Amino acid sequence: MYVCICKGITDQDIRDAVDNGLETFKVLKEELAVSSQCGSCVSHAKQILNEQLAATATYYKVA
Numbered sequence: 520m521y522v523c524i525c526k527g528i529t530d531q532d533i534r535d536a537v538d539n540g541l542e543t544f545k546v547l548k549e550e551l552a553v554s555s556q557c558g559s560c561v562s563h564a565k566q567i568l569n570e571q572l573a574a575t576a577t578y579y580k581v582a
């Protein structure tokens with residue numbers, strides 16, 4: 520599904536970026552140019568980013 524129509528970025532593009540180590544919206548915007556034109560996709564792009572970060576989170580056990 521397209522998240523950013525202006526730049527042709529899909530939810531899978533964002534999920535793949537997170538799987539490859541991307542962690543912040545700032546970097547997402549720099550690397551994929553998502554939300555860099557009209558900006559109407561910002562909230563949806565952040566939602567996908569946060570969902571994927573949660574799905575791939577690494578938890579450390581603190582003694």
Ligand code: FES
Nearest residue numbers: 523525556557558
């Ligand atoms: S829809 Fe993403 S910048 Fe316009």
